Amino acid sequence: MNRPAKISDKTWWIGVNDRTTDLFEALWPLPNGISYNSYLLDDDKVAVIDGVKSDFYPHYIENIKRIIGSGKTVDYMIVNHVEPDHSGAVEMMLQAFPDMTVVGNSKTIQYLSQFYGDIPKSLEVKDGDTLDLGSHKLTFALIPMVHWPETMVTYDNNTGCLFSCDAFGSFGALDGGLFDDQLDLESYRGETYRYFSNIVGKYSTFVEKALAKIQDLGIELTMVCPSHGPVYRKNPAYIVDFYRDMACQRTDPAALVVYGSMYGxxxxxxEAVAKGLREGGLLDVVVRNSSKTETSELVRDAWRCRGLILVGCSYNGGVFPKIAHFMGTLEGKKMANRFIGVCGSYTWSKGAAMKPMRVFADQPCWTKVGPEIEVLSRPSESDLDQGSELGRNMAHMILSSNGCSSQS
Structure with a gap:
């Protein structure tokens, strides 16, 4: 996608694909790129909804001018979310359209001024306020902490399009298509999980509140237009339900085994744990080497799976660093409604690996499954049998639970 695409009456997608940035937020790898979706309503008044990363401004302004030509201007730029991958073009937009009014709530205006200095013309909107463009009337709804305090969504009362910014977004550039009925959504499913679990997951309670708020507005969605990933016109309920399941931490009957091992x-x-999981009847078993698997992928898998088993060797008086880093990352995600098991090994520092894993597993957000296994140097046949027993016990717990717990 590199040219404007009409998505509804007088409504255009004017975004860009980014296949050059290596790390989103300087943290999360983008092997499949990412899209920055921006939208334009070419009505009596012209409104742009959200922007793109400033690196892509020349292409962005070209898209805008392709639609409105040289005889019109952009009257409003609606900022649903101030994070610079959406607001980075504001400064240059104000240079191109000096009479443009920037629209946002009170926190939006504050944060924009912190990033870009004085905003000459701004319109502060509150929950439920509307903006009349002519044949299109936009309503604003504040959804704070999804995932910044100022976040809001914009709803077009005439077309039923919800412009949701980071809500309902996904990693992954748009491969030649824009809409859900033009793309293989299964190919985006893992990247949607990874996006949600790493970017939004910590704020799941706020996502649930936002979903309830959108429902309470009584709006009928004909299209969900996020700022990253596909636009959902054929089945907008697909992405809304997907986010609802992730926000309420509905998990799959699956287990993730993450290990750290220096010499095998x-x-x-x-491997013995994984064998036990299969013996217990579990079909969805994911085994990851923490030294080779990127952290955001581990977080994605942990968010999806109902059970987690950590297997770590001792290292410098503690647990293997990659396991320690993974645990530290998960602690910030406010996960719940999952089962956990821990196994460790040592040669001379008994308890070095097990102690931090026990502390992690003893948090109230986990339900612990035994047995705990601590191996001296190299696992014996008895140790491996215990590993399989842990796997079977975990499989039983996973298969006998329903895997959903609302956080609200």
Whole structure:
């Protein structure tokens, strides 16, 4: 996608694909790129809804001028979310359209001024306020902490389009198509999980509140237009339901085994656990080497799976660093409604690996499954049998639970 695409009456997609940035937010790898979706309503008054990363401004302004030509101007730029991958073009937009009014709530205007200095013309909107463009009337709804305090959505009362910014977004550039009926949504499913779990997951309670608020507005969605990923016109309920499931932490009957092993001995214990999970009747088993799997992928898998088993060797008086980093990352995600098991190994520092994993597993957000296994140097046949027992016990717990817990 590199040219404007009409999505509804007088409504255009004017976004860009980014296949050059390596790390989103300087943290999360983008092997499949990402899109920055921006939208334009070419009515009596012209409104742009959200922008793009400033690196892509020349292409962006070209898209705008393709639609409105040289005889019109952009009257409003609606900022649903101030994060610079959406607001980065504001400064240059004000240079191109000096009479443009920037629209946002009170926090939006404050944050924009912190990033870009004085905004010459701004319109502060509150929950439920409307903006009349002519044949299109826009309503604003504030959804704070999804995932910044100022976040809001914009709803077009005439077309039923919800412009949701980061809500309902996904990693992954748009491969030649824009809409859900032009793309293979299964190919985006994993990247939607990864986006939600790493970017939005911590704020799941606020996502649930936002979903309830949108429902309470009594609006009928004909289209969901996020700022990253596909636009949903054929089945907007698909992405709304997907986000609802992720926000309420509805998990799949699956187990994630994450291990850290320097010489393969601890890895043997992880394999025994995986064997036990299969013996217990679990079909969805994911085994990850923490040294080779990127952290955001581990977080994605942990968010999806109902069970997690950590298998770590000791290292410098503690647990293997990659396991320690993974645990620290998960602690910030406010996960719940999952089962956990832990296994460790040591040669001379008994408890070095197990102690931090126990502390992590003893948090109230987890339900612990045994047995705990601590291996001396190299797993014996008895140790491997215990690993399989842990796997079978975990499979039983996973298959006997329903995997959903609302956080609200």
């Amino acid at each position: 001995n601890t890895a043997r214990l992880a």
